[in-house]
Amino acid sequence: MAPRTTQILEAAARLIARRGVRGLRVEELAAEAGVSTGLIYYHFKDRTGILRHTLEFINDRAERYTTARDEDAAPPDPREELMETLLLELQDTPEVRENSAAWGELRASAVFDEALRGDLARATLVWVQELSALLGAVRPTASAPALAEAAERLTAQLEGLSMRWLSGGLPIDRARDLMRGAIRAELAVLGAQEPGAVE
Amino acid sequence: MAPRTTQILEAAARLIARRGVRGLRVEELAAEAGVSTGLIYYHFKDRTGILRHTLEFINDRAERYTTARDEDAAPPDPREELMETLLLELQDTPEVRENSAAWGELRASAVFDEALRGDLARATLVWVQELSALLGAVRPTASAPALAEAAERLTAQLEGLSMRWLSGGLPIDRARDLMRGAIRAELAVLGAQEPGAVE
Numbered sequence: 364m365a366p367r368t369t370q371i372l373e374a375a376a377r378l379i380a381r382r383g384v385r386g387l388r389v390e391e392l393a394a395e396a397g398v399s400t401g402l403i404y405y406h407f408k409d410r411t412g413i414l415r416h417t418l419e420f421i422n423d424r425a426e427r428y429t430t431a432r433d434e435d436a437a438p439p440d441p442r443e444e445l446m447e448t449l450l451l452e453l454q455d456t457p458e459v460r461e462n463s464a465a466w467g468e469l470r471a472s473a474v475f476d477e478a479l480r481g482d483l484a485r486a487t488l489v490w491v492q493e494l495s496a497l498l499g500a501v502r503p504t505a506s507a508p509a510l511a512e513a514a515e516r517l518t519a520q521l522e523g524l525s526m527r528w529l530s531g532g533l534p535i536d537r538a539r540d541l542m543r544g545a546i547r548a549e550l551a552v553l554g555a556q557e558p559g560a561v562e
Numbered sequence: 563m564a565p566r567t568t569q570i571l572e573a574a575a576r577l578i579a580r581r582g583v584r585g586l587r588v589e590e591l592a593a594e595a596g597v598s599t600g601l602i603y604y605h606f607k608d609r610t611g612i613l614r615h616t617l618e619f620i621n622d623r624a625e626r627y628t629t630a631r632d633e634d635a636a637p638p639d640p641r642e643e644l645m646e647t648l649l650l651e652l653q654d655t656p657e658v659r660e661n662s663a664a665w666g667e668l669r670a671s672a673v674f675d676e677a678l679r680g681d682l683a684r685a686t687l688v689w690v691q692e693l694s695a696l697l698g699a700v701r702p703t704a705s706a707p708a709l710a711e712a713a714e715r716l717t718a719q720l721e722g723l724s725m726r727w728l729s730g731g732l733p734i735d736r737a738r739d740l741m742r743g744a745i746r747a748e749l750a751v752l753g754a755q756e757p758g759a760v761e
Contacts, residue, residue, distance in 0.1 A: 375568050381674075382674055383584060383670075383671070383673075383674050384587065385582060385584035386584065391581060432696055460744070463584075464664055464673055465747065467670060467673065468673070470729055471582075471666060471667065471670035471729075472582070473729035473730065473731075474582075474663055474666065474667070474725070474728045474729050475580075475582050477730070479700065479729075480729060480730040480731065483729060483730075483731060484730065484731040487726070487731050490587065512739075512740060512743055515732075515740055516719065516723075516743065516744055518722075519719060519722030519723045519725075519726055519740070520715065520718060520719045520722055520744075521722070522722040522725065522726075523717075523718030523719055523720070523721040523722030523725075523736065524718045524722075525725075526669055526670065526673070526718075526721065526725075527669075527682075527686070527718055527721075528724075530669055530672035530673050530678075530679060530682060531676070531679040531682075532672075532679065532682060532683040532686050533714075540711075541711060541715050541718070542752075543713055544711055545715055545719075546713065548747045548748060548750070548751045549750075551747070551750065551751065552743075552746075552747045552750060553710045557751070
């Protein structure tokens with residue numbers, strides 16, 4: 364993506380995380396990104412276009428920080444990789460906080476804005492499929508529907524905990540502990556479905 | 563509560579569920595409730611006062627529809643009562659949809675509005691404690707911290723699934739199935755902590 368459009372999407376994610384989707388004005392976005400409103404309309408057509416591209420942008424960014432690995436390190440074992448991938452979304456760093464707040468806002472505003480629903484559903488599906496694959500690496504004999512169910516629950520659990528953390532009702536360490544417990548519970552259920560499996 | 567204030571809060575819940583917290587204007591609320599803006603300011607002082615009382619109002623209403631029972635029916639067994647209480651929050655009826663949308667909106671806007679955070683955290687705590695008690699009735703020998711953890715996870719899970727349902731990404735029947743699975747998984751974990759417990 365061209366540097367200029369990246370600059371606009373970075374500014375959009377920042378503004379949404381700071382004040383929400385509903386307060387996002389194109390004039391304000393232009394000022395934050397240091398570009399003209401004309402350039403924004405040229406690249407993204409309208410407000411919906413901005414929101415849809417911002418959703419894609421924060422997804423790509425989350426993909427980056429949840430899969431970044433030290434190339435010299437040994438490949439993590441599947442259970443470690445599963446835990447790490449989910450727990451990297453619950454970190455009190457400016458990047459994760461901004462990304463999670465923007466994602467939560469886009470999810471919340473899709474309740475009222477049908478234009479965002481399709482993209483959001485597709486992005487969620489991709490996330491659920493990736494997590495199913497990680498769960499399947501830990502529980503290779505679990506059925507595909509059982510893995511998909513566990514992945515759907517764990518991603519919704521993460522969103523629920525993340526919103527509580529961001530809205531000030533849940534300390535980040537407690538959120539991480541609760542998430543670890545959720546992963547263990549789902550693995551136990553998936554393990555119980557494998558005859559003779561022992562954790 | 564006086565009928566007039568109830569009328570105002572019903573209108574506020576309706577408007578928030580329809581268009582979100584951020585679009586709520588006092589003039590519009592007055593029109594929806596059929597009262598003067600002066601009366602609204604008299605009873606609720608300011609916009610924050612309206613939002614805080616609406617939060618309390620939708621909580622009381624959820625309390626009503628999740629605990630309503632036929633008085634002649636036999637008391638439900640603890641496991642049934644637990645399942646029912648959580649699943650009554652995932653129903654595609656106008657009342658539940660409106661209440662859940664308003665709750666989700668208040669949760670989402672607390673990310674940006676600190677004034678709501680205290681009330682929201684207290685309401686969540688009460689909910690977690692009530693659910694802990696229901697879980698404890700099914701798993702009487704589980705420890706209090708283990709019950710609280712399970713209750714915190716299940717309520718966050720419900721919020722996460724509810725937002726997906728309301729934002730159009732998850733059919734209600736699937737949301738209910740996933741919630742049933744989450745309850746079963748938490749009960750299995752709590753049961754495993756009781757020596758000799760069999761489900």
